[in-house]
Amino acid sequence: MSRGSFPAAPPEPDLRSVMRLFPTGVAVLTTGEGADTVATTVNSLTSVTLSPPTLLVSLLKASRAHLLASTTGGFRLHLLAGEQEPLARLFASQAKPTGDALASHFDPADPAGPVLTGSLATLTCTVSAVYPEGDHCLFLGRVTATRESAGSRAALLFHHGRMTTT
Template sequence: MSHGLLSTETTADLRSVMRRFPTGVALLSTGRGDEAVAMTINALMSVSLEPPRILVSVLDHARARPVLERTEEFTVNLLAGEQAELARLFASRTKPTGAGLTDHLQAMNRNGTDCTVLPGALATLSCSVEATYPVGDHSLFLGRVERVVAPADSSAPLLFHQGELAGMPALATTGTH
């Protein structure tokens, strides 16, 4: 007798279940010059505020992984709701690389810290890799946040849910933080 529950023992079941959990969407970039790459990610989390650390998950056969390991630095741009087309572009096999990234990202250096800012992003986090953890078919990169760029005005975030990208409607603020 089936109770409508999915088995958690298979990859397909796990993928099906995780599609039910909405996540934010970001653009990870790493490398310089011809080696520069960027990719859409949704496996990102804040690990610690003191000291500031984030964790990103990158598929082992992604173009960005060996570059990330070599450079030991990356930038994460948190995508706004109206940036779904950019998320799709950088999730595709035909994503721009090298000099092609300059059409989308702006290089910025302040106080000796480089980062690639995506205009219109909710925020930009420039990180150095502190540790790498191979896990299954992915690698987890623990990043020490070196710099945060956040515009004063913030729009609604881009979300990924049930295999679709969509802007999140603005939530009413209650005045509490």
């Protein structure tokens, strides 16, 4: 198919309807430090390359997470387990806690830094590139540390507009 034969972009509702058919994992992204720490739910996360280990995550330009990931140069992703849907909803809401109010949701004893209690895994990343696209920016994060939780549990997924498990 030649480049000139692609049709114009579909209306946003059509794309949203089609993308609901594609299940995605659910994670919480944290960035910032101390009182300037934020957490937000994301499902636009993908592994880009294993060498070097790199992830891609999309953040709304107008979000505090975007600002802090840009200025601090890093972020942490916490992959959610099936029973963590309430946390996914909390960190997706306008009422999400920030700063010190986040402490009750995290295990501060982890040597790599605070980890969301109960998460399946945690990936710590430094920002290696940022690409603006529409109302979001695509952040490439070089993975500097990983941590897997013990045991085998189902992952939290987003599919058909609702959260479910594997």
